[in-house]
Ligand code: C2E
Ligand code: MG
Ligand code: MG
């Protein structure tokens with residue numbers, strides 16, 4: 001009967017909703033436990049100076065070591081962490097790791113490089129973001145100019161007053177700002193002259209595409225030209241082919257990042273990669 005069908009339909013709908021809620025709830029509980037258990041680590045990926053081949057910077061990318069499911073990528077847990085407010089302790093965790101890394105690297109005999117950290121919208125809307133950042137920097141014995149924070153275009157466009165305050169705070173501290181995934185969000189072109197933006201990162205969708213066949217897209221070329229005109233450094237992310245790196249170098253892109261050199265990896269492994277990279281660069 002219609003009534004029965006209705007009930008069945010309701011039950012199916014209900015159960016799938018319940019499953020989804022249960023899954024989310026479980027993942028959230030796991031996330032909480034993992035934060036207490038310290039199951040998060042930063043992986044690191046180099047930014048290469050395309051003109052000289054030198055390591056110009058490093059990006060810290062968070063990984064969740066789930067007890068049963070293994071390494072979970074940030075695309076899965078960052079949105080959940082934002083919804084639940086857990087991004088606050090997580091954000092502090094990655095900032096701490098990045099500051100220690102910057103101290104470790106820059107205290108040696110190396111040329112100082114910047115370590116970049118990704119920020120999420122919810123994190124910067126918090127009143128004590130700048131004090132948290134200062135705390136991480138001073139506890140690690142790191143310097144503000146060794147850090148760079150990556151924010152997205154949509155964050156720039158979201159809450160002008162808040163962003164003004166954030167930018168002033170970061171400028172006062174001496175921490176650089178980079179616009180991540182440039183070209184994919186709401187246009188932030190007017191913000192480029194309004195705020196002291198140090199770096200534009202061309203989104204990998206304009207860098208590595210199957211149809212590109214090693215040629216950077218017209219958009220990548222345009223972003224590089226605009227960045228140069230404005231005196232802003234330009235980084236291309238997601239470089240997978242040597243041909244892509246060559247073309248980006250030719251059009252004047254400053255730095256590149258991508259699987260062509262290496263995938264993001266834990267600190268120890270990253271330092272081993274650096275040693276190999278420097279040896280092979282010296283041999284050339
Ligand atoms: P993103 O900041 O744009 O980082 C670049 C992403 O592209 C990273 O993914 C990196 O592993 C990947 N990638 C780098 N080179 C290549 C390449 O040559 N080919 C391909 N196919 N991929 C490449 P990941 O680590 O999964 O991070 C995804 C996004 O999650 C990041 O995008 C960033 O927006 C966010 N995220 C990562 N760590 C954090 C964090 O600590 N805090 C916050 N708020 N967000 C984070
Ligand atoms: Mg980034
Ligand atoms: Mg990016």
Ligand code: MG
Nearest residue numbers: 181203204237
């Ligand atoms: Mg990206």
